[in-house]
Amino acid sequence: MHYILKVLYLLSITFWLGSIFFFSFISARSIFKILPRELAGDLISDMFTKYYMFSYIFGGIAVLSTFISWIVGYTSSGAISTLKILILVIMLCLSVYAGTIIRPNVQELRIQLRSVAEDSPGFPELQNRFKTLHKYSVITNLVIFILGIAIVFITAYNYRV
Numbered sequence: 001m002h003y004i005l006k007v008l009y010l011l012s013i014t015f016w017l018g019s020i021f022f023f024s025f026i027s028a029r030s031i032f033k034i035l036p037r038e039l040a041g042d043l044i045s046d047m048f049t050k051y052y053m054f055s056y057i058f059g060g061i062a063v064l065s066t067f068i069s070w071i072v073g074y075t076s077s078g079a080i081s082t083l084k085i086l087i088l089v090i091m092l093c094l095s096v097y098a099g100t101i102i103r104p105n106v107q108e109l110r111i112q113l114r115s116v117a118e119d120s121p122g123f124p125e126l127q128n129r130f131k132t133l134h135k136y137s138v139i140t141n142l143v144i145f146i147l148g149i150a151i152v153f154i155t156a157y158n159y160r161v
Helices: 002-034 037-072 079-115 122-157
Strands: none
Touching: 002 037, 002 122, 037 079, 079 122
16 A cells, blocks of 8 residues: 555656646647647647646645655654645645636636737736736746655655665
8 A cells, every 4th residue: 555655656656746747848839839829839738628627636636645645654644744745735725826816817817818909908917917927827836846846855865775
């Protein structure tokens, strides 16, 4: 059982951080470089549904496997284990917030921006709101990624051969 929990934990962290890295630093940049802006936005929007679903699944597995290991006594109940669980919960909460609060608002603003002419009086305000929400999304994603890197360091520090 201990081995299975370790594998689930390691795979979930690997896939979670890998998906963030690949999407943020490779896919999104390539998509916006090659496709027209509106089409790129549509594609990214469609990908976000799956992206956040992966975050929820992998984050949930990471939290559950770590928590079960802690409850069953496979890991110590010290400060490092508590910190690891706390960081994972924060990462998962930020993912849920980004996927269920920020993403739908950004999507709604994208739709509104498309329905308003660029020279209309309301366009700059909509565009600024979109940019602000997009910035929050990027920052949230970056924080999740940095916390994930911290988790990798904590895991490596506690790794016993």
